[in-house]
Structure formats: structure tokens, C-alpha cells
Amino acid sequence: MADPLERRLELLMLLRESRPLTRAEIMQRTGAYGDDPERGRATFERDKRALREVGVPIRTVIAEGDEGATRYTVETDDYDLPPLDLEPDEHLALVMATAMVDLDRRWDDVAVRKLGGRDVSAAAVRAALPALDGLPLLQTAVSQRAPARFAYRGKQREVAARALAFRTGYWYLVADEGESRKTFRVDRIEGDVEVGEPGTVPEAAGDPLEALTIDPLLLPRDDELTAVVRIHGHQGAVAARHPGVEVRSTDGDVVELAVRVLNRDAFRTWLFGLGEHAEVVEPAELRDEIVAWLEALVRGAA
Amino acid sequence: MSRRGPSVEERLALVLAVVPWLAERGGATVDEIGSRFGLPADEVISVLSTVQCCEVPPYGGATIGIAVFDDGTVQVDPVVAFDRPLRFTTDEAFGLLAAGRTALAVRGEVDGPLDRALTKLERQLGGGIDIELDAPPVLDELRAALAARERVRIEYYVASRDELTSREVDPWSLRSVDGHWYLVGHCHRAKGRRVFRLDRIEHAERTGVALPDDAVDPYPDAPIAPGEDATRVRVRVPADRRWLLDSIVVDELVDHGDTVEVVMPVAGRHFLEQLLLRAGPGVEVLRPDELRSAPAEAARRVLARYR
Numbered sequence: 001m002a003d004p005l006e007r008r009l010e011l012l013m014l015l016r017e018s019r020p021l022t023r024a025e026i027m028q029r030t031g032a033y034g035d036d037p038e039r040g041r042a043t044f045e046r047d048k049r050a051l052r053e054v055g056v057p058i059r060t061v062i063a064e065g066d067e068g069a070t071r072y073t074v075e076t077d078d079y080d081l082p083p084l085d086l087e088p089d090e091h092l093a094l095v096m097a098t099a100m101v102d103l104d105r106r107w108d109d110v111a112v113r114k115l116g117g118r119d120v121s122a123a124a125v126r127a128a129l130p131a132l133d134g135l136p137l138l139q140t141a142v143s144q145r146a147p148a149r150f151a152y153r154g155k156q157r158e159v160a161a162r163a164l165a166f167r168t169g170y171w172y173l174v175a176d177e178g179e180s181r182k183t184f185r186v187d188r189i190e191g192d193v194e195v196g197e198p199g200t201v202p203e204a205a206g207d208p209l210e211a212l213t214i215d216p217l218l219l220p221r222d223d224e225l226t227a228v229v230r231i232h233g234h235q236g237a238v239a240a241r242h243p244g245v246e247v248r249s250t251d252g253d254v255v256e257l258a259v260r261v262l263n264r265d266a267f268r269t270w271l272f273g274l275g276e277h278a279e280v281v282e283p284a285e286l287r288d289e290i291v292a293w294l295e296a297l298v299r300g301a302a
Numbered sequence: 303m304s305r306r307g308p309s310v311e312e313r314l315a316l317v318l319a320v321v322p323w324l325a326e327r328g329g330a331t332v333d334e335i336g337s338r339f340g341l342p343a344d345e346v347i348s349v350l351s352t353v354q355c356c357e358v359p360p361y362g363g364a365t366i367g368i369a370v371f372d373d374g375t376v377q378v379d380p381v382v383a384f385d386r387p388l389r390f391t392t393d394e395a396f397g398l399l400a401a402g403r404t405a406l407a408v409r410g411e412v413d414g415p416l417d418r419a420l421t422k423l424e425r426q427l428g429g430g431i432d433i434e435l436d437a438p439p440v441l442d443e444l445r446a447a448l449a450a451r452e453r454v455r456i457e458y459y460v461a462s463r464d465e466l467t468s469r470e471v472d473p474w475s476l477r478s479v480d481g482h483w484y485l486v487g488h489c490h491r492a493k494g495r496r497v498f499r500l501d502r503i504e505h506a507e508r509t510g511v512a513l514p515d516d517a518v519d520p521y522p523d524a525p526i527a528p529g530e531d532a533t534r535v536r537v538r539v540p541a542d543r544r545w546l547l548d549s550i551v552v553d554e555l556v557d558h559g560d561t562v563e564v565v566m567p568v569a570g571r572h573f574l575e576q577l578l579l580r581a582g583p584g585v586e587v588l589r590p591d592e593l594r595s596a597p598a599e600a601a602r603r604v605l606a607r608y609r
Contacts, residue, residue, distance in 0.1 A: 004310045005349075009317065009356045009366070017359055029361065054315045055391040080386040082426060090419035094398070097405030097416055107397025109340075113319035114387040114394070116326075117338030122522065124448055127404050127435060127478035136396035143428020165432045166404070169481025209432055232607075234459065234466050238501060241438075269546070272579035272604075275464060275572065279607040291608050296583035297601035 007032045008047050012056060012074065020061045020071035048072070081114060091115065099123045105131035130171065132186050134193035138164055138173055144198035148175065151190040159184075160201035162208035174208040176201075181211040227259045227267065228281040235277050242270060256281070268293070308341075313349050316341070321353070321368070321384045329377040332370070343374075350376060395427040403433040408478070435478050440506040444485055448473045453511040456485075457504040464572045467491070470509065471498070474519035479526045486519060486526075495519070497526055532567035535574060536589040539564065539581045546580055563588070575600035 002010070010030050014021065023044055027033040033040030052058055057078040061071045086094065095115065098108045100123040112118050134150065141148035141161040148161045159175035164186070166172075171186035228248065231239050236255030240247050244260040261267045271278050271290070280287045308316065320339055324330055335346045347370060356366040367379030390398065402420045411417060440456075447454045458467050469491035477484050483500035534553065539546065544562045547555070554565040561584075568574045578585050578597040587593045 003352055003355075005313050005317070005352050006356050008310075008314055009353065010358075013356070013366075014359050029359070031361070050311055050314065053311060054318065055388055055394075056318075057389075079388060081389040084422055084426065086419055086422060087415070089415040090422070093414065093416035094402055094419040094423070098398070098401045100405040100408050101401040103397055103401060105393070105397070107393045108401035109397075110315065110319075111390055111394035111398040113316070113339055114322075114390065116323045117319070117335075117340075119338050124475045125408055125445060125477075126475070127408050128480070128526075129400060129404055129433075131397065131400075135400075136392040139396045139399070139428065139430055140392055142430030161430075163430050163432055165434070166400075167434055167481070168436065169479075234504060237504065238459070241501075265543075265545075268582070269580050273576055275576065275579075275600075276603045276607055287608070291605065293582050294579075294601040294605045294608075297579070297585070298598045298605065300583060300586070300597060 002032050004047070004050075007043075008050055011044075011047050012051055015051075015056075015058060015072055015074040016076065016079065020059070020063075020073035022069045022071050026072065084115075096120060096123070100126045102126060102128040103131050104128070107131060107136075129166065130169075130187070132171060132189075134186055134189050135164065135171060137193045137195050138186065141193075141195045144195075145201045145203070146198045147196035147201055148173075149194040149196065150192070152184055152188065154190075157184075158196075160204070162204045163212075165209060165212055167212070172212060174211055176204070181208070183212055224260070224262050225283060225286065227261050227283065227286055229257045229259050229271065230279045230281050231255045231257060231274060231277055232279070233277045235274055239274055239278070261286070264289075307345060307348075313352075316349060317353055318384060318388045320349075321366075321378070322387045324368070324376060324378040325385045329375060332374040332376060335376065390427065396431075399423060399427060399429070399431050400433070403431050404435070407433045407435045436481055436483055436501070438483060438500040438503070440500055440503045441476070441483060443506045443508065444473060444476060444500070444503075447506075447508045448476060450508070451513040451517070453509045453513060454506050455509050456498065456506045458498055459502040459504060460570075463570060466504065471496070472513050472517050474517070475522070476500075477526060484526050488517065495521065532569045533590065534565050535568045535587060535593060536563065536565045537577070537581075538562070538586040538588055540584040543581050543585075546577065550577070571596070579604065 007030075010032055011026065014026060014030060021029070023041065027040050027044060033043055048058060056074060059073050059075060059078070061073060062069070063071065095112055095118050098112045098118060099120045101108060109118070138148055138161055140146065142163060145160075147158055149156070149158045151157070157177055159177045159182075161173060161175045162181070163174045164171060165174065173184045173186055175182060175184060232254055234253065236250070236253070236257075239245065240255065240257055246258045248256045248258050250256075259267070259270075268290070271280065280290050316339060320335060323338075324335075332343050332346045335341070336343045339346075350368060350370050353366055354368050354370060358364050358366055369377045371377070399420070402416060402423065406416055406420065409416070444454060453470055453472050455468070455470050458469060459465070460467055469489055471485065471490070472488040473485055474488070475486045477486060485498045485500060485503070487496065488494070489496040539562050541557075541560050541562055547562065547564055550566060552564045552566045556563045574593070574596060578587070579600050585597055587596050
């Protein structure tokens with residue numbers, strides 16, 4: 001039997017001929033599947049699957065009065081990459097873009113090969129991007145206005161996907177679930193994503209990205225308050241760069257910050273990231289809460 | 303040294319990309335094909351030799367129309383069977399769009415050729431992807447130094463030791479990983495390759511000192527991750543605070559119901575103490591023994607501020 005690559009290419013060329021063919025016709029015409037019908041059939045199935053895995057759109061046709069025989073074909077319109085009409089500088093810029101990004105599944109590199117490959121090495125300024133399983137289907141759902149279904153926090157969801165956003169190292173999906181607009185972290189989606197019928201969800205109202213709240217400090221969960229935090233030493237400038245944080249005053253190497261607190265867990269995470277350089281000044285209730293937290297930690301080891 | 307060659311599927315995908323490219327230009331050399339498609343020359347010859355043998359329907363002896371010559375040139379018939387590339391799969395379309403959007407965020411370019419290319423691409427493949435990368439204040443200065451191949455002087459906060467240091471660095475690359483930018487370069491203070499997180503660089507300035515011509519990263523593909531010399535620490539965290547573990551690297555995680563036990567690499571005590579303070583009452587260090595008292599010690603030091 002021929003080399004698998006040779007056999008699969010021959011099968012592909014045959015399927016691209018105009019007339020849909022049955023398996024028996026294919027096996028007879030290529031002569032590449034040997035004399036044992038069972039082995040030949042298994043090999044044919046493997047080849048068909050391998051072609052589909054690289055994206056070859058094999059159609060199955062069951063014609064009327066054909067006694068149920070399945071015929072296979074590859075239509076040129078399904079197969080060919082439509083012309084992208086890129087100008088030479090646009091083509092080059094797109095190819096260079098893939099050299100500036102480390103996608104951990106190489107999807108972009110495979111795509112770029114279809115555009116004629118890449119003659120440039122990895123760029124000196126580049127960004128890594130996690131390639132999560134569900135992302136391509138979620139993008140399909142967004143662009144085709146198709147419902148997306150997945151499990152999240154132990155619950156099955158059906159949503160109208162609106163946008164995919166990459167922020168602070170994570171992928172987020174903004175989607176409408178019923179009447180409310182929500183943000184889902186894509187790496188926390190459990191299992192597979194399924195995409196429904198295209199064009200069946202209504203147009204999005206407003207800008208979906210406006211609903212994207214990803215900074216935990218600004219994720220509302222508790223009653224809102226403003227905390228005054230004093231930072232001693234060189235970390236003041238870095239701490240002040242955080243969203244929701246403003247400088248109130250600076251005195252030598254002591255900086256006083258006003259911090260918008262909507263979520264106590266997130267506030268403590270931010271505060272303890274500054275170690276012993278940070279001190280909550282007011283409100284007294286929050287200061288007491290932090291002191292109690294620390295005292296319990298000290299007692300824990302006693 | 304043995305090297306795993308591409309699988310049959312990878313070879314198939316490669317042929318379906320390389321042949322249309324060759325058909326469009328009539329031919330190329332084996333070396334050109336290798337460098338464009340990321341393959342060693344012997345692999346290119348092996349793949350094309352197989353393709354050469356393929357008969358085309360109606361199987362009267364005619365082959366696919368590719369010829370590989372001894373001098374390394376490859377010629378292709380204009381009537382080759384695959385004159386157009388196969389359309390993108392869902393994964394590839396997403397990969398290309400995401401890479402394009404990310405590169406745009408890296409370059410901060412608007413209305414340039416990449417922007418226009420993406421508009422055309424999104425017309426066909428759909429959009430809906432929005433990428434924002436962190437932009438620390440020192441990014442532009444370091445990017446300029448890198449482009450000019452110039453040494454920089456930085457004030458760097460060493461988180462693992464909670465200490466501010468001043469050093470000179472020959473910049474090799476700037477990498478955005480997990481939401482943070484990093485400078486990779488040769489540190490003259492440490493006398494070796496070091497990685498610096500940009501949001502911990504308090505100040506950066508170009509020195510005017512040109513980098514030597516041979517100044518390149520010896521490990522350009524090395525991941526940005528905790529060092530091999532990190533200590534493995536076993537910590538027990540109350541289950542209601544397990545979300546703290548989402549954003550850190552753990553080697554092992556066991557769920558006991560009301561607590562979660564993890565083993566994680568810790569490169570410096572300061573990082574561990576931050577985690578313990580955040581995890582709060584109920585957190586315990588189980589191993590190594592000398593770190594069992596770390597939660598209380600860290601809490602005592604912070605408490606001193608309040609007294």
C-alpha cells in the first residue's frame with residue numbers, strides 16, 4: 001500500500017473532481033486500498049478522517065434512488081481560501097505580526113503557512129498569548145451571532161457571545177445571559193464549548209467592552225467605601241498606578257493613597273502585596289478588620 | 303542526536319500550504335522553502351519527493367507536476383492540482399486574528415498596514431477580539447533602547463528580597479507574559495542573563511553605550527518562569543480562599559474539601575509571605591519545617607505598622 005501521505009493526496013485530488021463518488025468507486029479508481037476490502041475500508045476511513053483533521057471540507061451526499069450509498073466530494077468553493085486582497089505591505093505586516101506573538105498552540109503559524117510562510121525570525125518585542133480550547137468557537141459565536149453553550153461554575157449556560165477580550169494575562173468573554181450582560185473568564189469554562197445556529201441571537205445593544213470589569217479591586221461585591229492607605233518607602237509610585245487608586249498626599253518617602261474598595265478580598269490582596277510598607281489609616285472599621293486578620297495569623301502559629 | 307520528524311498530518315498540512323505557494327511563483331529552491339516554512343532542507347526534499355510520486359486522476363501515469371532537481375531547485379507545473387491554499391480552520395482563523403490584534407497592541411500602531419490588513423481579514427473571518435496589554439511607564443524608554451541597541455540603567459525592585467537595586471543592563475528582548483512585561487538582558491551587576499518585570503522597574507534611562515555586535519540572547523526561547531533553584535513549599539489554604547491560587551504556578555494541588563493543599567515553587571521569601579498574608583487566618587505552611595512559622599512572622603511585621 002502506498003505511503004499514507006501519497007495516498008491521502010491522491011484521495012484529495014480525486015474528491016476534488018466534479019462528481020461525488022462512493023467509497024467503492026474511490027477504492028476502485030485509485031487502486032491504493034489493496035485487495036482486502038475490510039482493511040481497505042478501514043484505511044479509507046482513516047484517510048478521510050486525516051483530511052478532515054487538517055480542515056479539508058469533505059461533503060457527504062446521499063442521493064435519492066441511490067439505495068443509500070454515501071458519496072463523497074470536495075467542492076472548490078468550500079476548499080479554496082477566498083482571496084484576502086491584501087496589498088504587499090499589509091501582507092508583510094500580518095506575517096510580521098505572527099513573529100511578535102507567541103501563541104502557545106501555533107494556530108497563527110499554521111495559518112501563515114497558507115499565506116506563503118514566514119521569512120522572519122521571532123521579534124525582539126513580543127507577547128505570549130494563551131491559546132485555550134474554547135476560544136476559536138467563542139470567536140465564531142461572536143462573529144456569527146450564534147448562541148454559545150458551556151458549563152461555568154458548575155452550571156450549564158446558554159449565552160449570546162458579544163466579545164472576547166484579553167486583559168492582564170487572561171481571556172474574558174463578554175456575553176448576554178438572559179437580560180444581563182456578564183463577564184466570564186475563558187480558562188474557567190468547564191469542558192467543551194458548543195455553538196448553535198448562526199444569526200439566531202439579536203444584535204448586541206451598546207458596546208460590550210464597556211461591561212468588562214476585570215480588576216478585582218473594582219468588582220463590586222461589598223458596600224463601597226474609600227480607604228486611606230499610607231505607603232512607606234519606594235513602593236508608593238507603583239501602588240498608585242493601580243486602577244481605582246489616587247494619590248492624596250506625598251510627604252518625603254510616605255505616600256497617602258485614596259483607594260476605592262468595592263471588594264474586601266481584592267482589597268486585602270492588593271494591600272498585602274505591599275507587605276509591611278502599607279498601613280490602612282481609615283476608616284477605623286477597615287483598619288480594625290485588617291488588624292484582626294493579622295492577629296489571627298499570629299495566633300495560628302502559637 | 304535524534305529529532306522527531308513531522309507527523310503524516312503535519313506533512314499533509316504542509317504540502318497543502320507549500321504547493322500553492324510554489325504554483326503561484328513557478329518554483330523556488332529547497333532552502334527558500336525550508337526557511338519560509340520552518341523545515342530543515344532534508345525534510346523539504348523528503349516531503350516533496352513523496353508528492354512528486356502522486357498520480358493524478360484519471361491515473362494514466364500523469365503525476366502531480368512537481369520536479370525537484372539535484373541542484374536544489376524545485377519547479378512546478380502551472381496546472382498543478384492545488385493552485386489555491388486550503389481555507390483557514392476555525393483555530394487558524396482565530397490564531398491569525400488574535401496574533402494580528404496582539405501585534406497591534408504591542409506596536410500601538412493605528413491606521414498602518416497591519417490595521418488595514420486586519421480590517422480586511424475581519425471582513426471575512428469576523429472580529430470580536432479585543433487585546434489590551436499592560437503599558438508600564440518605562441516600556442517606551444526600554445523599547446527605544448532595544449531598537450537602538452543601547453545599554454540601560456534601571457532602578458529595580460527585587461520582590462523576593464524586598465529591596466531596591468540599581469543596575470546596568472544590555473537589553474535583548476521585551477516580552478509580555480501572563481499580563482506582565484519583562485525585560486530580558488545581560489545584567490552587569492549580576493554578570494549574567496536576567497529577567498526583570500517592568501512594573502518593578504522604578505526608573506529606566508538609556509546610557510548611550512552601544513551594545514556589542516555579538517550581544518544576543520543565548521536562550522531566546524527560554525520561558526519566563528520561576529527558576530529551577532526555587533524551593534518547593536507545601537501550603538494548606540482554607541477552601542474559601544482557594545481563588546488566591548488561580549494566578550500562581552503550583553506543582554501539585556489536593557482538594558480536601560474544607561482545605562486545599564498545594565506544593566508550589568517559591569523563589570523568594572517575600573513572595574511566600576505575600577501569599578500567606580492574603581490567605582489569612584487558617585493558612586499553614588506544612589513543609590519545609592523552617593518555614594512553618596512564616597505566616598506568624600509576616601503578620602507580626604505588618605502589625606508593627608499599626609502599633
